[in-house]
Amino acid sequence: AGGEARWAAAGAAWGRRAISTEHGVSAVDLDAELEAEAAAHAAGYAELGAHDAPSDPLLASLSFDLAALRWTTRQSLAYKPNSQATDRKVKLEVRMASLGLSERAAAHAAAIAGPRFDARRGVVAITAAHHPTMMANKRQALETLQALVEEAKAIEADEAAGKLK
Numbered sequence: 251a252g253g254e255a256r257w258a259a260a261g262a263a264w265g266r267r268a269i270s271t272e273h274g275v276s277a278v279d280l281d282a283e284l285e286a287e288a289a290a291h292a293a294g295y296a297e298l299g300a301h302d303a304p305s306d307p308l309l310a311s312l313s314f315d316l317a318a319l320r321w322t323t324r325q326s327l328a329y330k331p332n333s334q335a336t337d338r339k340v341k342l343e344v345r346m347a348s349l350g351l352s353e354r355a356a357a358h359a360a361a362i363a364g365p366r367f368d369a370r371r372g373v374v375a376i377t378a379a380h381h382p383t384m385m386a387n388k389r390q391a392l393e394t395l396q397a398l399v400e401e402a403k404a405i406e407a408d409e410a411a412g413k414l415k
Contacts, residue, residue: 308392308393311396314350314395314399318344318345318348319344319392321342321343321388322340322343323339338381339378339384340378340384340388341376342375342376342377342392343373343374344373344374344395345372345373346360346367346372346374349399351402355403358401358405358406359398359399360374362401363398374395374398376394376398377391378390378391378394
């Protein structure tokens with residue numbers, strides 16, 4: 251019983267709720283308390299004034315809220331950061347409704363995204379693992395999402411102007 255309690259505490263420390271099983275402990279979904287803490291953290295960034303905004307032109311040009319993005323990354327504790335391929339891979343998920351697109355532009359974005367769009371959940375998932383660091387891959391995923399949004403808006407504008415049938 252002492253070992254299970256220690257594993258449960260370790261699981262909680264890593265942001266996971268632990269459940270004891272016959273064979274030990276398995277990690278489950280993020281704890282609701284930690285999700286609330288993450289939401290509060292994201293809200294804090296949203297409250298920053300324009301003078302506090304990063305000087306990165308990509309972040310300044312985004313047409314959607316960064317707080318709507320969900321990032322999934324991994325980190326191997328036994329190796330140096332970015333030394334393992336799984337440490338560099340990132341996955342970006344965002345609900346289509348959070349991108350601020352009209353219904354028509356959202357339909358175009360879903361068509362452009364293809365298999366990256368899960369219609370059942372209404373979520374676009376973009377992965378990146380090409381670059382040697384996790385941060386560079388995060389930037390690539392963010393650039394890909396921004397390009398997707400811009401292309402969907404451009405197609406909608408071209409349709410409205412009669413350039414497309």
